[in-house]
Amino acid sequence: MQDQRVPPDTRDRFEALYLACYPAVHRYAVRRTDSVDDVADVIAETFLAAWRRLDDVPEGEAAVLWLYGAARRVLANHRRGESRRTALASRLRGELAVGQGQTAADPRADAVRTAFAALNAADRDVLALACWEELTGPQIAKVLGCSSTAARLRLHRARKRLARLLDTTTTDEVTVMTALRGEAR
Amino acid sequence: MNKIDRMVSAIDPAAEYAEPAIGQGVQDLLAEIVATPPAQRRPSWPPLRRRVLAGVAVTGIAAAALVAVPLVSGAPSAAYAVVKNSDGTVQVTVKEFRDPDGLAAKLKSAGIVADVTFTEADKQCARGRFVGADLAYDPPSTKGMTEQQRKEFDKPDNWRSRDVAAPINKDTFVISPRFMRPEETLVLEFRPGNYAGMDWALGTYLAKAGSPVAPCRLVKANSDEELAKKMAGN
Numbered sequence: 458m459q460d461q462r463v464p465p466d467t468r469d470r471f472e473a474l475y476l477a478c479y480p481a482v483h484r485y486a487v488r489r490t491d492s493v494d495d496v497a498d499v500i501a502e503t504f505l506a507a508w509r510r511l512d513d514v515p516e517g518e519a520a521v522l523w524l525y526g527a528a529r530r531v532l533a534n535h536r537r538g539e540s541r542r543t544a545l546a547s548r549l550r551g552e553l554a555v556g557q558g559q560t561a562a563d564p565r566a567d568a569v570r571t572a573f574a575a576l577n578a579a580d581r582d583v584l585a586l587a588c589w590e591e592l593t594g595p596q597i598a599k600v601l602g603c604s605s606t607a608a609r610l611r612l613h614r615a616r617k618r619l620a621r622l623l624d625t626t627t628t629d630e631v632t633v634m635t636a637l638r639g640e641a642r
Numbered sequence: 643m644n645k646i647d648r649m650v651s652a653i654d655p656a657a658e659y660a661e662p663a664i665g666q667g668v669q670d671l672l673a674e675i676v677a678t679p680p681a682q683r684r685p686s687w688p689p690l691r692r693r694v695l696a697g698v699a700v701t702g703i704a705a706a707a708l709v710a711v712p713l714v715s716g717a718p719s720a721a722y723a724v725v726k727n728s729d730g731t732v733q734v735t736v737k738e739f740r741d742p743d744g745l746a747a748k749l750k751s752a753g754i755v756a757d758v759t760f761t762e763a764d765k766q767c768a769r770g771r772f773v774g775a776d777l778a779y780d781p782p783s784t785k786g787m788t789e790q791q792r793k794e795f796d797k798p799d800n801w802r803s804r805d806v807a808a809p810i811n812k813d814t815f816v817i818s819p820r821f822m823r824p825e826e827t828l829v830l831e832f833r834p835g836n837y838a839g840m841d842w843a844l845g846t847y848l849a850k851a852g853s854p855v856a857p858c859r860l861v862k863a864n865s866d867e868e869l870a871k872k873m874a875g876n
Contacts, residue, residue, distance in 0.1 A: 488656050585650075
């Protein structure tokens with residue numbers, strides 16, 4: 458059932474955007490929420506925002522950056538308790554429930570996860586975009602709505618703070634010493 | 643890529659991610675979205691005025707029993723259980739929606755001043771029972787806010803009531819008193835859910851120190867389905 462006011466090319470344009478960017482938005486949501494219900498809600502609300510403001514969504518590669526920005530706002534609203542379970546995406550929720558795998562325990566990865574979780578939200582934000590979404594400084598700037606310089610600076614600081622938490626220089630030394638001891642035998 | 647970036651990449655939560663099939667659910671969502679008129683230009687999402695914790699388990703709390711039925715043995719079965727943990731948090735299990743004063747008393751002896759209300763599925767308490775200790779009870783509209791005002795709005799301290807209680811499973815939630823300030827009252831408003839998949843809804847709020855909490859004035863509950871539809875723009 459289609460609204461008479463919707464021009465057909467608007468619908469086509471949105472459908473193309475949706476199908477092309479759905480996996481990226483899904484991944485973005487999976488990385489930042491705990492429950493299947495939240496993932497479904499984030500996907501639904503993000504694309505609904507894009508549908509409503511399709512004129513604001515840029516063409517080409519920048520479209521997914523716009524969607525990341527929208528998803529980011531949706532997640533912020535969720536965290537503030539401003540959102541509730543949406544009726545949209547009920548079937549999607551059911552499908553997402555299948556195939557939530559468990560990753561094997563790895564003490565080193567656990568240490569990184571703990572340190573990462575100890576960072577403040579802004580640091581985690583920018584590191585996730587750089588290392589999981591693999592965005593460049595200018596791309597991160599578009600998602601965050603700041604200048605490229607500001608984005609690069611935030612990324613630099615976040616890396617430094619995480620490095621301090623992980624105390625990587627000490628880790629390097631320990632690795633070297635262990636190898637030497639092994640050889641001495 | 644430097645070492646730190648490699649380490650963060652290694653903990654990517656979507657590492658095991660398989661490209662999702664564009665299945666029926668994905669198609670259904672697309673159809674639902676394009677069925678809503680795009681012409682509504684809203685600068686921001688309409689903020690929902692209350693925060694509720696929704697229990698989405700299939701089996702839920704027996705909400706029909708608003709009148710206590712005494713057991714033949716004579717000892718009333720507990721409608722709830724309150725356990726104080728060694729880390730200071732308090733775990734609350736609610737089995738039936740009855741005896742709110744008893745639950746409040748139990749919480750009081752665990753060190754938490756609380757006001758508890760149970761309502762029916764289609765009723766909720768009208769807003770304005772108390773002055774909120776933070777912004778979560780009655781958040782102001784963010785429309786027209788300057789960046790400075792927005793920054794102030796976003797401060798975590800303005801939303802600490804959302805951290806006071808967190809659900810654990812279908813009938814248990816945990817209270818973290820460290821987010822409460824002296825003389826604040828934890829206001830709990832329970833009701834059974836009225837939409838498929840939502841078995842109970844719990845509103846948790848903090849009343850400002852010194853603010854009295856007025857009795858609950860029952861009004862028609864927001865339909866959970868209606869709220870969902872509102873968000874979809876129908």
